[in-house]
Amino acid sequence: DVKVTQSSRYLVKRTGEKVFLECVQDMDHENMFWYRQDPGLGLRLIYFSYDVKMKEKGDIPEGYSVSREKKERFSLILESASTNQTSMYLCASSFRRVGQGVNTIYFGEGSWLTVV
Amino acid sequence: QKEVEQDPGPLSVPEGAIVSLNCTYSNSAFQYFMWYRQYSRKGPELLMYTYSSGNKEDGRFTAQVDKSSKYISLFIRDSQPSDSATYLCAMSRNDMRFGAGTRLTVKP
Numbered sequence: 001d002v003k004v005t006q007s008s009r010y011l012v013k014r015t016g017e018k019v020f021l022e023c024v025q026d027m028d029h030e031n032m033f034w035y036r037q038d039p040g041l042g043l044r045l046i047y048f049s050y051d052v053k054m055k056e057k058g059d060i061p062e063g064y065s066v067s068r069e070k071k072e073r074f075s076l077i078l079e080s081a082s083t084n085q086t087s088m089y090l091c092a093s094s095f096r097r098v099g100q101g102v103n104t105i106y107f108g109e110g111s112w113l114t115v116v
Numbered sequence: 117q118k119e120v121e122q123d124p125g126p127l128s129v130p131e132g133a134i135v136s137l138n139c140t141y142s143n144s145a146f147q148y149f150m151w152y153r154q155y156s157r158k159g160p161e162l163l164m165y166t167y168s169s170g171n172k173e174d175g176r177f178t179a180q181v182d183k184s185s186k187y188i189s190l191f192i193r194d195s196q197p198s199d200s201a202t203y204l205c206a207m208s209r210n211d212m213r214f215g216a217g218t219r220l221t222v223k224p
Contacts (some may be wrong), residue, residue, distance in 0.1 A: 004159075033212075040124075042216040043160075043204070055142055104150060105212055107159035 003027070004108035006091050012114045019078040020109050023071070032074035033058075033092040033105060034066060049074055078084030081115045088112050119143050122205055122215025130223050135192040138214065139205035139215045142186065146207040149181050154202045154217065163203075193211045195222045 001116040025032065029053040029100040037056075045058030055066050063085060067075045074093075078085055089112075094105040122139045129135055137151075148167055152160035164179040166172045172179045180189040188207070192199055199222050205215040 040216070043214045090161075104148070104162055104165050106162060107152075109159045110157070112157070 004038065004091055004106055006089075006108040006111045008111050009109065012116060015082060015115055017078075017081050017115075019081050019109075019113065019115075021076040021089055021091070021113070023074045023076070023108055024072050025074075025091075025093040025106075026072065027093065027106075029051050029093035029095045029106075030071075030096040031105070032068065033094075034064070034074065034076045035090045035092065036060070036087045037108055037110075038087050039063075046076065046089075051071045060074065073113055078113075081113075083115050086113060087113045118208060120205065120213045122200050122213045124216050125217055126219040126221060127223045127224060131194055131195060131197060131222055133195050133222070135190075135195050135199070135220060135222075137190040137203050137205075137218050139188050139207075139221070140186055141188075141207055141213075143207075143209075143213075144183070144186065144211075145209045148208045149179070150206040150208075151168075151177075151179055152204040152206060152214075154204060155171050156201075162203055197222050 004111045005024045025048040031050050034046045037041045037043050042061050044077045046064050051066040065077045076111050088110045091108040141203045144182040151164045153163045154160040166179050169181050169183045176193045178191040202219045204217045
């Protein structure tokens with residue numbers, strides 16, 4: 001089975017703090033993704049990466065950055081957390097390269113971030 | 117207009133009922149069609165995956181794709197309380213687009 005592991009399930013951070021969300025996948029997938037999920041807004045893509053050290057902006061990249069130093073690991077960084085970044089963050093991975101079609105993606109369990 | 121439209125519900129049915137969940141889409145380039153199930157405070161899990169038009173069955177679940185109408189469906193037969201979850205449709209070609217999710221409750 002595909003395993004996407006998000007290291008932190010529940011976090012509470014203060015406004016202005018730097019926040020790191022870590023994600024590891026064990027299936028040698030090329031593509032990795034970060035989404036946020038909010039009631040009424042559904043899943044929104046923040047960033048994705050199709051290779052080590054490569055990154056592409058998604059639909060809502062503002063206020064976020066990412067890092068992919070190893071194929072299996074994809075980190076989401078909130079440089080200066082704000083209350084409007086309180087949300088559920090989902091990491092995902094897939095085995096197809098962008099441009100060759102993305103047919104399925106597999107999600108982690110999610111990280112619930114509250115910024116106070 | 118959103119690329120993928122999905123009625124958010126909520127949908128409440130008695131145990132044993134047949135459930136029909138639907139999505140419409142506007143981009144005819146989509147080739148892959150998926151349904152995800154998401155339990156409360158969990159990540160979405162892949163339930164069904166189909167390519168192109170037609171039906172695919174897996175146990176009590178049937179996924180149906182009608183590309184000419186840009187319409188996909190998920191049917192759940194003999195629904196169980198354990199099926200209570202939010203169901204997300206998704207479709208892709210070069211990137212993935214999700215519906216907003218339909219919240220389903222199956223009452224014992």
